[in-house]
Amino acid sequence: MTVTGIQHETGEGLIALQSSKAIHDFEGTIETKDNSATKDTPPVVEVARNGWLPIRVVAIDGSTLTHKVKNGFPGAEASILMLSVVFIDITELASIVPHEIPSPRVFNDMDKATTLDGVLPGANVVRVGAPGDAPVTFFRSTVQDILSGTLDPAHETLLETLRAITVGRQADIACPIVDCKEKYKSGTGSYKCDCERKQTLFETDALRFHERFNELGSNGEVHGEVRRVTEVLSLINILRYFENEKRIHYLKNCAFVLDGPLAVFGQPAWIAPYVQREIQRISAKSLKHNGCDLLLFGIEKSGQYMTHFSDIDWTDERGPRSKFDSQTVIIPNAKYINRNIVFRPEDAKPSGIDTYFGRKVLYKTANGSHAVLNSAIVNSEGTDFHNTSPSAFPRLGDALNVLDHLSTYLYEDGFMPLVRAHAHAAIPLKQGAEILRSLFNLS
Template sequence: MPYEGEFANYRPLRRLVESARVNKLLGSYKIRSTSEQLESLESLSPIKFQPGDWTPNYLIAIDGSHAEVDIKNGFPGAEASYVTVASVILDVAKIKQLDQQRPVNPKEFRTTEKAESIDCALPGCNIITEGETSAKASLRKSIFEVFSSVRMSFEGESLLDTYEALLKYKPTTERKQECPYEDCLREYKRGNGKYTCPCELSRSLYSTDALRIHERMNPAGTNGAIFAEIMQVWERVWVVHILRTLEAKNWLSSLRRLAIVLDGPLAVFGQPAWISQAICQELSRINTLAKKVTGGKDILLIGVEKTGTFVQHFEDIDRQEDGEYGSFPCQSVALLTDDYIKKNIIFSDSQRPYGDATYFGRKFFYKTKSGARLVATLPFLTDNYKDLKRAEPSQYPRLADAVGLLDQLISSRFPNALAPLVSANSEAAIPLSLGNKVLESLAKELITNEGT
């Protein structure tokens, strides 16, 4: 890395261009030709699919955002992250009713949306909260406190209760976890709530330490990656929290007219990836109960991806030789097998199925009636759905209802976008230019007030 004000010269560039090792390496890279892309589409065999006409009364869309800001507290590189996870409840029935009475009063239309959010500031590098001795300990405590303080229903369980219900599914045969305190040589003992380490120092441990997010904390630099992990855990545990709250109130029958749309795939990546399998088991349990009171209907939970390799691949196979789009037929689905994914999207020779440790659902491509391309995921609700060696419509719960709903929800505001996720994103997104200045000022003011 250069010093401030130092500019690169051309000598390193010349060395790289002339390097035999570099030329050999770049020359060995495989490039997929246009004909190979067409072969991918042929092997995928899109199915012309008749969408269902089911429409929910309500839809819950969930999206999150995080932004890191520099904090001036006298320590170099001090950083905090603002994390928000927004849930937008759309009154779909009312939207349809208003849609037939155009033009619609904007004030009346705004009543069709209600938003709730989890909002917090988390400590990063060189941020020490009161009573703690390190940034890592401060982060662990903050994560636990947010889980403890959030709940959907005032008298219902907290998000921490939901998390600890998932924690019971965590396997005990995994790699041993060390105590979060570096000077403690004991193995981390999983527990509920806040408890103490059995060593002579008796320092605080938390049930949320089992997420292992703190293990990747960078003590001397930015920590955007772990804040992204925290956000994705909250988004996905919040889905389970909603369903468990409905169960506790005996409202599972409402799922016959409710859909949930989550930004991103039905998966959890990074250190807390184990929770994806726990979510899978809990969804299966709740779904079994729900089917008894919904006339046999499965939960409709859809993960939708905006970016990434699968989105790029779908775009590639839809592109014709002249550069225009249209190779993939409208109102068609492509159901992905493990073999297809590994040969065409995420190259791998692993014997384990793609996403085995991270996904609690399976992907499909759908091109809507209007021509929008959507990469979506439907949950594993039975073991049959997990067999990625084959891809059949029966392995995707409520596939007809899902694609019919996607057709209804497509937004004209952005390419390949869903209206509910646009709404959820508008509640969650932190504008990077203005947002950082506002949040930095807020942090400065709060820290100053704490010190007086």
């Protein structure tokens, strides 16, 4: 829409907007939340607890740093991707006096980190010595290279993990080669398109990252999607490592924690049901061998659920975080979420059912911190987003024990394993930029 004849410097443009019928009509169509006394009561639940704690915690976190590349083309950029898997022996915490902040050296001595890294090209960046190459082709090949990495030389690659959990699936997408009329056909590794041009396709093209690649702007968002899938595949890769009969007993006394929600969004979200199925399979195997399901959860530090938790944990007399007692557990079902957190008709399809492999739990820890925990869906009961019974959350009490024991005062609503994982995965801005400059031989 083009507006002419408005003198913005005199304020006439603002007057025109204030009197605009379109603006008033738009305001009239916005549904507002009902904050009357009849609103939903937060679904507080009682969770059976004991003194169980794991021997070790495996925490996974990743980060990306996007930096401009000066190669003569406008908007040229690339991102460093760093993934960290931290193994923490929490028996070392037994010597720490309760309610005291331990020395950072204690944490440094009790964890062991494995990292996986790579560089993701963005707009106007191509490979050296590849005439006719395109930035999106370089990006596609780099994704293939990163997911061909392994966290342990004796174990399968992340790409092999993806292949194993999606075996038999054929991607129903357009060929990623520009102007190719063929349908994309899934293959292994790198191979040639069936069309007359015979250009290279990659197994990871099935994840559809290339569909979001922006040749005229920033690619920070799609690079973030690559990071997230790398985190999730690393988690499944590790679980598959431990399911070996010689190692499966470790699952009994191990907690696995992923930074952020247990979910996959965007173009690669189609893998979420396969991830969920694999978690359920390994959990069932653990239940058979160890007598217990997997203990796996994600921690969200921001977002709509955390905002909602802050809103409801409030009293006019005492202010924020004053309504609920410490160790309060709230499990919102699908109807409550639709009415109070993610606006949609209450009988609509449950929020997150296509993208999440975990269920939301709001928890106020023993030290009064807020946590939005994603409890992994490990059985068929958990797949019903209306079901908030204990059977849908078989290891929730153990997860809450871990949160209480390892919550840290160093950061608001912090959780020590993820603090350590982030410390290994975080890329200092100056250092990261220097790495990128050196990769592109920049001064």
